[in-house]
Amino acid sequence: MTQRIKATCAALAVACVPGLMPGIAVGDPDDDSLTINGEIAIVTEAAAPAHTENLDTIYSGWRFRTDETQAVQMDDFDNPGMIGVENAMVDWATADGAAGKSCADCHGAAENMAGVRAVYPKWNEEQGRVTTLEMEVNNCRENRMDAKKWKYTGGDMTDMIALISSVSRGMPVNVAIDGPAQSTWEQGKELYYTRTGQLELSCANCHEDSYGMMIRADHLSQGHINGFPTYRLKNTKLNSVHARFKGCVRDTRAHTYKPGSDEFIALELYVASRGNGLSVEGPSVRN
Amino acid sequence: MASGAKPRVKVPKTAAAGDTITIKTLISHKMESGQRKDDDGNIIPRSIINRFTADFNGQNVIDVTLEPAISTNPYFQFDAVVPESGEFTFTWYDDDGSVYDTAKKITVS
Numbered sequence: 001m002t003q004r005i006k007a008t009c010a011a012l013a014v015a016c017v018p019g020l021m022p023g024i025a026v027g028d029p030d031d032d033s034l035t036i037n038g039e040i041a042i043v044t045e046a047a048a049p050a051h052t053e054n055l056d057t058i059y060s061g062w063r064f065r066t067d068e069t070q071a072v073q074m075d076d077f078d079n080p081g082m083i084g085v086e087n088a089m090v091d092w093a094t095a096d097g098a099a100g101k102s103c104a105d106c107h108g109a110a111e112n113m114a115g116v117r118a119v120y121p122k123w124n125e126e127q128g129r130v131t132t133l134e135m136e137v138n139n140c141r142e143n144r145m146d147a148k149k150w151k152y153t154g155g156d157m158t159d160m161i162a163l164i165s166s167v168s169r170g171m172p173v174n175v176a177i178d179g180p181a182q183s184t185w186e187q188g189k190e191l192y193y194t195r196t197g198q199l200e201l202s203c204a205n206c207h208e209d210s211y212g213m214m215i216r217a218d219h220l221s222q223g224h225i226n227g228f229p230t231y232r233l234k235n236t237k238l239n240s241v242h243a244r245f246k247g248c249v250r251d252t253r254a255h256t257y258k259p260g261s262d263e264f265i266a267l268e269l270y271v272a273s274r275g276n277g278l279s280v281e282g283p284s285v286r287n
Numbered sequence: 288m289a290s291g292a293k294p295r296v297k298v299p300k301t302a303a304a305g306d307t308i309t310i311k312t313l314i315s316h317k318m319e320s321g322q323r324k325d326d327d328g329n330i331i332p333r334s335i336i337n338r339f340t341a342d343f344n345g346q347n348v349i350d351v352t353l354e355p356a357i358s359t360n361p362y363f364q365f366d367a368v369v370p371e372s373g374e375f376t377f378t379w380y381d382d383d384g385s386v387y388d389t390a391k392k393i394t395v396s
Contacts, residue, residue, distance in 0.1 A: 077297045077311050083360065086293070236359065 027219035028212040029063035037076055040170040046277035051177060054208050060278050061221035061286055069233065073285040081162055081231035081283025084238045088163035091156060097147025106144065110163055117168040117280050121269040123181040130184040130269055133161055152260035153243040162229045162238050165282030173226045173280060175272045188270025191263060197254030218287055224275035227284030238283055241268055292316045296377050298391040302369050313362045314379050314387060320355040336361055338380040344373040369395050
């Protein structure tokens, strides 16, 4: 019965006061720990950063999944997201565009990108704005390789982001929110707490107020993006952060922002910063 | 050849004689069922992996017939007993006649 009341609260987005709702939510994070390939230790639980005001502890979405789904991510052979990583390795080494250059010609081995995923989105001094990893990939493609831009949430792009993420796995997410990035971060925060759509839900209503509860048949996580790109069992492909944002905003029955828009860039910076301290996990496996 | 078919296998490098080892295999393949239609309403022809085999030192370990309902990137995991050092060979047969194979050595002590 308790569950039912909670579910109703979540659906109506009524402010549920935790004190009035005794009992353990069935969707709470479990106590499992994550090591990938038996060698990459992943931090899935950490003290919330000071700027994540309304949470005490941050948990990776991995902790909210069933044991079976969790197991798929623990071995690269089992993780279908790694197929995307392998595809991207081919792209990484293949020259494209009029300049006749590949990623590898400038960057060397993909492993040299270790640590990059952890600090993006990041202030780009040259462009005078916060840029995401996808924007930097396209920046390289357009300006250095003289190649066609990739679609922001397209397969090639998401595979490439998965490759760049995979070499940073185990490193703590640590995006900068101060200095020139601060105004973008604040815009993202504003968006995070703004209710949208006919259902009038903000990101916080589900991922801050109600994590650990069920949203229909699924467990609500805290919505961190340390595991992106994420291989979802539901659509059997790698999903990018902005595609997921779009899905969430759509689910509130609102017109969504576009992937790659200023709004989503700001939101990505803010949401990434909420997970500062968790390990980079991408490509992760989720429902 | 179907584009992007790439076999992957995982076999332990070493084992003790008589051990049961777990083998994992996956081939990236679109596994087009032949039941779908394109935008113009024409049936997209079937293109699947229809057979998968694994052999150890020439002896057959597993021989699988695959049917159209099997989804993209077919994955097999199975156990095998290894009596001696040798080589596993894995073979996938495509509808279009292509054959993909790969091999893995194992040392038994």
